[in-house]
Amino acid sequence: MDKIPKIWRDNLITYGMVIAIYAVMQILISFGLVSRLMQGLLVPLCIYVILAISLNLTVGILGELSLGHAGFMCLGAFAGAFFSKITVEAITFSPLRFFLAIVIGAVVAGFFGFLIGMPVLRFRGDYLAIVTLAFGEIIKNVINALFVGLDDRGFHFSLSDRASLGLYEDGEVIINGAQGIIGTPQDSNFTVGIVLVLLTLFIVQNLIRSRDGRAIMSIRDNLIASESIGIHVTKYKLMAFSISAALAGVAGVLYSHNLNNVVASPRAFGYNMSIMILVFVVLGGIGNIRGSMIAAVVLTLLPEMMRGLDRYRMLIYAIVLIVMMLFNWSPQILAWREQHSIKDLIGRVRGRSRV
């Protein structure tokens, strides 16, 4: 084990963890030990894990705050579902169709990430946070007002209502305003979800360990210093941000193909969702990919575990969140933990205190 560099070992542990969880879940499912509720949660868990990893790229590795990650997810979800809906008859081999939908979702979300990032990432400070917050709300509201129909003459677009599309009799409404897209093929499943989680991990971890990744992290650590040694700051910021957006798009495609219909509801794609993903990242450890994955899983399962507490569960969730943040980050508490750590205690018992 000592022959393998630490970084590799670390990455391998993360992959191994995902695969082990997958294997355990599959065995449990085959023995019928997993409740229906839990089975329904498997794909959403994959979605949240992908979102957490991808946002960690922006927040932890690039060091910029994004408050509109759900907006990119929304774009991916609708682009992918749109594609699947219009090709559901043309491409009958569903894995191929789903693969293409994922590529399209990623490209669309990544392109918008590039578009937003290009002007905004030039500035320093919290601009990306505010602009992405605005962007997320814009995307959600525009899609809620968007009508797209298809008939023999081609596509029709409208931002007011269904009637103004002017469709022929045989025409079909694809995006129906606030009702979203109805009847997407349900191509997502747990296996695909896990494959996409591994793929996301692979992309992000390899990026971090590459020359480009080191350039990105040097910008996070000291922008002026990295600029002075000739790193093209805007280029690398854009690279990280677009990849992060594209991966959120992938999560979106997974989301929209897990349900029968996608709606750009505030619950699924609003500002609260973006914040939720940010909570995964910060709680799991900014820049710590594995930590954010664990946080995503724990925080998604926590409210479900507490169903018995019924009306109090979200209140308890909020308290747990505040307490965990204080426990993990408060300088005084950290100092206290340092003094009373278990390692230290064991050391003292053995008579070779580390202090």
Place this chain on the structure above:
Amino acid sequence: MSFINYVINGVSLGSIYAIIALGYTMVYGIARMLNFAHGDVIMVGAFTVFFGVSMQGFNPFVAVLLSIAVCITLGITIEFIAYRPLRGAASSLVVLITAIGVSYFLQNLALLIFGANPKSFTSMVPLNPIRLAGGQIVISGETIVTILSCLIIMISLTAFIKKTKPGQAMLAVSEDKGAAQLMGINVNGTITLTFAIGSGLAAVAGILLCSAYPSLSPYTGSMPGIKAFIAAVFGGIGSIPGALIGGILLGVIEILGRAYISSQLADVIVFMVLIFVLLVKPTGILGRKLQEKV
């Protein structure tokens, strides 16, 4: 004539945004944090009045004072329990997430006590509407009170910061915490005072908001909170006149957009204008340019 009516409504809504934005801007200026629980303090303020007047039958004036007192206490408590221990934490994101935790907490607490159904809020303004130009322009009592209170708050707050010692201390802390402490300023006390003022203003804003738009639910505060934050950024975060200008511009754009373009796309227009303003002038309309040092 309807145009003038829309503008007046816009200024009125904008005044509410401006009062909320003050809370964001002052806290950001001093503690360098986005207090995302601010919107929910508004909701608590409005619920306190609702509880006092509609459920207990208090005098409206007493209820308003009670609501301001409750919000000030709440603001100070939140700061003490959730934000102060995190001062000096490794990342500024940490306190943002904690603020979100506080926001969830307040929303769910209100949900438990009052339920999810929207309550109809009795207006706290006893004035009759004024009709001008032969009844074509109607200015409601709520509008007059809102705009007047906004002006009074702005003027007194500016005077407070410019003329009094605690106000000067706030300025000093926002410039440089370390130096302010060396000058003998109680930094923690000043930050507490800022939270107290911001939360008191949030109570006022909540009452005005629910008097003008009389529907109250645990989520009432969250969207106006975000809009007010946007208004603060719009006018230049950290600047009090900026909050006024940003708030009013935002309110007018929103109402006009809703009236003339599309009610669904009104928010989109607001956010687009925000992005545009930030691209042209990244520090907001009245924001100061910060020189970056190596």
